[in-house]
Amino acid sequence: MTGRRPGAAKENLAGWLFVAPVVVILGLFMLAPILMAMWVSLTDWNGQGSPFRAGVPFVGLDNYTRLFAEEGLARQDFMTSVRNNVYYVAIVVPAQTGLALGLALIVNGRLLRGRTFFRAAFYFPSVTSSVAISVVFLFVFANSGAVNGLLRLFGVEGPQWFADSRGILHLVLGALGVVDPDAPPAALTGGGPFGLSWWEWLSGPSVAMTTIIVLVVWTTSGTFMLMFLAALQNIPVTLEEAALLDGAGRRQVFTHVTLPLLKPTMFLVLTLGMIATWQVFDQVYVMSQGNPAKTTLTPAFLSYQTAFNGFEYGSGTAISFVLFAIIVVLTLVQRWVLRERRA
Template sequence: MRRGARENLAGWLFVSPVVLILGLFMLLPILMALWVSLTSWNGQGSPFKGGVPFVGLDNYARLFTEDNLARENFMISIRNNAYYVALVVPLQTALALGLALLVNSRRLKARTFFRTAFYFPSVTSSVAISVVFLFIFSNSGAVTQLLGYLGIRGPQWFSDPRGIIHLLFDDRAPVALQSEGPFGLTWWEWLSGPSVAMCAIIALVVWTTSGTFMLMFLAALQDVPVSLEEAALLDGAGRWQRFRYVTLPLLRPTMFLVLTLGLIGTWQVFDQIYVMSQGNPAKTTLTPAYLSYRTAFRDFDYGAGTAISFVLFLIIVLLTLFQRWALRERRA
């Protein structure tokens, strides 16, 4: 046996335990779930034995082509999650970068204390924090009562199903937006904006996730060569110019990592929705991950629920590839 062949064989022998574990606990369940998405399994018995109707791509077709409640719920969940992603990812990234710049400053005293304080919400149970936020933003909670005293909103503001854009226009839809839009929803429904309840969940998530991304940016900032900062300072560059032309380009790999993890995490949001709202009020906090769970484990339509999860997986992959293309390094 040649030396190269022996090295390849030795390499496969070393990685074979990991390959077997990943194949047994990741690849095999994914393939099993893919089969379930092609059936109408109701959770009784085994989906891999005879007697379970095979429906092919009908579960996927119901989400896009058929005019029914399943498509309406799925499109509402996609709309809600799109607003959620569009707000959470930029806010948490900007806040994490700002906090990292703050605690990396040599002028800041007690930097260890502030690093710990900013990171603490990230290691706290998301369920526990969601319960606390639920009490604060409930109809009798502190925030609701405070806004009621200020005359900003009434005591039922958290239960208002209208989006914030609807609230700004006092729910008067322009005639041009009342026509039917893509996938069975009107343009006014697509452009409603997140509800107040979803905005509360967005505030919760931004607060709890920024600490983790702050540590990633902080590690990258500490790897920036001091000589580059000093050279830019000697060349007369101001603080903003040093950040824009020296620091920020060196943070590109970390920025891509933070945006990618944020994108994946926001499209998979589930626990905050499950604890705080369960899709209410009026489906304005319904997300694809929670809809998949509800369809499978409450409506006992495991095929459709699994199909939703695979569509969500495809959305995440496509958006990640697009983000990688958009943030790639371009030659001058």
């Protein structure tokens, strides 16, 4: 029979004493606010007084059911924001990941001169205030801005970027002559899930949302470029040289040697990108306020708008917890998809 090692109890006590300050801080400033917010999501608190006083109406799961099961403006706005965010995530995450990887491969090249300059130049937008860059983009994409001025040089009349609520997929289908955006098929307009028609679900991001997407991809790729660059520099050069000596081409080396070794970093970049894109707020707040026609509305901004503008703190908090659940579920799915598969 094995007994406890002498002094183990003292070591355990010492360990708990060392981590106690962190546990207390996390409990006070993270766990406690989360539990308090969860309680608020179950009430109809209007922001007046304390949400824990006796007079605050307790509504249970009504704030959540209004988002999914009850017809009305609350469900329509929430599903519109989810639709907008789904397109936003589906475009931003692959675009910023691919751009970041491409930039990392470029600045990691041994023959590139001025690598330090290019690394700093590519990373600079990531450390600049997102609010400041958003304001600059408002001027760049204005009706008389630089983008429309450049398009006029090629004989193209640019749209009113932040006032155009038309969906990109609708515009593409209309340009190809598949459907008329002003007269969509009746089968797609008759009904759809969660209060939105199929035509609305299949609209694609609006022109205004596309502008925000361009901004976000440009500003976030630099950070992820550094992550890929660090991973590339940790790959032993001998592995690539051995593959080249065995007759593999550059593309084969990248596909069968470099890319598999970048898988942990790829998972990190995709996870961080997905979390950040589902939480997009500041660009929407500065550039569009959810307009035009709610085509740039996102769940994070809707939560803020519902709570602080509509004084429905219970509903706003419920939206934030639903958003949290979406992020957790998608992260677990992504981890399962990118898991290591044993032969």
